[in-house]
Amino acid sequence: MSINWLRVVSPSIVKLPPLLPFSYSSPSSCSCFSSVVVAMSYDKELTAAKKAASLAARLCQKVQKSLLQSDVQSKNDRSPVTVADYGSQALVSFVLQQEFPAEFSLVGEEDSKDLRKDGAQELVERITKLVNDSLVSDGSYGVTLSTEDVLKAIDSGKSEGGSQGRHWVLDPIDGTKGFLRGGQYAIALALLDRGKVVLGVLACPNLPLTPINDQRSPNNEVGCLFFAEVGGGSYMQPLDGSSTVKVQVSGVENPEEASFFESYEAAHSMHDLSSLIAQKLGVKAPPVRIDSQAKYGALSRGDGAIYMRLPHKGYREKIWDHAAGCIVVTEAGGVVMDAAGNPLDFSKGKLLDLDTGIIVTNQKLMPVLLKAVRESLEEKASSL
Numbered sequence: 001m002s003i004n005w006l007r008v009v010s011p012s013i014v015k016l017p018p019l020l021p022f023s024y025s026s027p028s029s030c031s032c033f034s035s036v037v038v039a040m041s042y043d044k045e046l047t048a049a050k051k052a053a054s055l056a057a058r059l060c061q062k063v064q065k066s067l068l069q070s071d072v073q074s075k076n077d078r079s080p081v082t083v084a085d086y087g088s089q090a091l092v093s094f095v096l097q098q099e100f101p102a103e104f105s106l107v108g109e110e111d112s113k114d115l116r117k118d119g120a121q122e123l124v125e126r127i128t129k130l131v132n133d134s135l136v137s138d139g140s141y142g143v144t145l146s147t148e149d150v151l152k153a154i155d156s157g158k159s160e161g162g163s164q165g166r167h168w169v170l171d172p173i174d175g176t177k178g179f180l181r182g183g184q185y186a187i188a189l190a191l192l193d194r195g196k197v198v199l200g201v202l203a204c205p206n207l208p209l210t211p212i213n214d215q216r217s218p219n220n221e222v223g224c225l226f227f228a229e230v231g232g233g234s235y236m237q238p239l240d241g242s243s244t245v246k247v248q249v250s251g252v253e254n255p256e257e258a259s260f261f262e263s264y265e266a267a268h269s270m271h272d273l274s275s276l277i278a279q280k281l282g283v284k285a286p287p288v289r290i291d292s293q294a295k296y297g298a299l300s301r302g303d304g305a306i307y308m309r310l311p312h313k314g315y316r317e318k319i320w321d322h323a324a325g326c327i328v329v330t331e332a333g334g335v336v337m338d339a340a341g342n343p344l345d346f347s348k349g350k351l352l353d354l355d356t357g358i359i360v361t362n363q364k365l366m367p368v369l370l371k372a373v374r375e376s377l378e379e380k381a382s383s384l
């Protein structure tokens with residue numbers, strides 16, 4: 001990466017200081033360690049997580065280039081799942097088990113149920129080939145996995161998480177719909193220790209290295225890896241592994257100057273409600289709609305100042321859709337809350353138990369954003 005790139009990427013990105021040997025508590029809003037204690041270092045886990053997510057990102061890139069409709073399965077809830085979702089989960093699970101054989105628990109989005117059905121054998125073989133090709137190109141482990149090994153690796157993600165012990169949390173492809181459209185997606189991996197998110201990695205293969213929506217920068221290069229460890233700040237590097245930069249959320253204090261992110265899919269977030277909130281705040285810029293936790297990554301480096309996620313009634317958020325993004329933003333100086341102003345609690349199992357939606361911004365804007373969200377929710381409720 002050239003010095004030029006460092007200059008254009010964003011005024012909120014500064015050069016990388018050495019990582020702290022120990023992590024101290026930070027003003028956390030996503031259930032990271034928050035008491036005044038000297039916490040453990042998770043450097044070894046972070047190194048493994050970056051490696052696993054980067055390998056999975058390469059696998060996904062390969063599939064996205066040659067995506068065929070026949071690669072797409074439909075789960076019971078009719079959400080899409082592809083060979084890349086399965087391959088990514090198998091690969092991350094395998095790498096983490098190799099690195100931490102003694103203590104391994106993974107809460108992953110996918111399972112092998114549909115792959116064990118009649119007629120899925122060819123698909124399983126394709127996934128196995130993809131995983132083995134990735135392992136060969138990496139060269140670290142010197143093994144070839146059988147189809148059964150791959151199915152088992154996928155199913156190692158069946159842990160329920162919770163408030164005891166350590167659990168990896170994985171979304172092998174977040175934003176599968178974006179992945180299928182050729183849009184944004186992320187490989188999102190986090191580690192919970194006693195119910196708190198202590199590290200997170202977000203690999204975003206299609207996210208430009210330069211700020212999105214910046215007319216002055218060409219946005220030709222894509223592929224970002226965001227990572228954060230509790231108390232250690234948030235960082236970004238190109239997915240090819242070259243130089244790392246520290247990232248910080250936007251410092252915008254005037255909501256009129258803020259721009260906001262929301263889901264690309266209207267089914268995932270109430271766009272009419274976020275536009276009402278934006279109106280109340282005086283936000284002038286139109287919403288920036290991108291898929292997946294790439295939104296958290298983009299926000300962590302100041303591409304936009306607000307992220308609003310307001311799912312339709314009845315939807316329950318999953319921990320893998322937010323754990324990695326939450327710590328990346330929090331360690332970059334941001335705040336992540338539910339629509340009642342509570343921090344997200346990742347200690348309750350696979351689901352987040354939260355009020356209405358998730359809002360993300362910097363510390364200065366959060367009080368006004370929260371107020372506008374509360375007012376808009378009340379207005380919506382009274383108009384029904």
Ligand SMILES: Nc1ncnc2c1ncn2[C@@H]1O[C@H](COP(=O)(O)OS(=O)(=O)O)[C@@H](OP(=O)(O)O)[C@H]1O
Pocket residue numbers: 079109171173174175176177178262263264265267268269290291292293311312315318321
């Ligand atoms: N109805 C509904 N409401 C809210 N959220 C939902 C809903 N259905 C699915 N999902 C989850 O949304 C994840 C995709 O995240 P985004 O909404 O940020 O991206 S996108 O706009 O859908 O592309 C997506 O993650 P992936 O399944 O990993 O793609 C889902 O977990």
Ligand SMILES: [Mg+2]
Pocket residue numbers: 079080109176
């Ligand atoms: Mg999914």
Ligand SMILES: [Mg+2]
Pocket residue numbers: 171173174175320321
């Ligand atoms: Mg997801």
Ligand SMILES: [Mg+2]
Pocket residue numbers: 085109171172173174175176
């Ligand atoms: Mg997913």
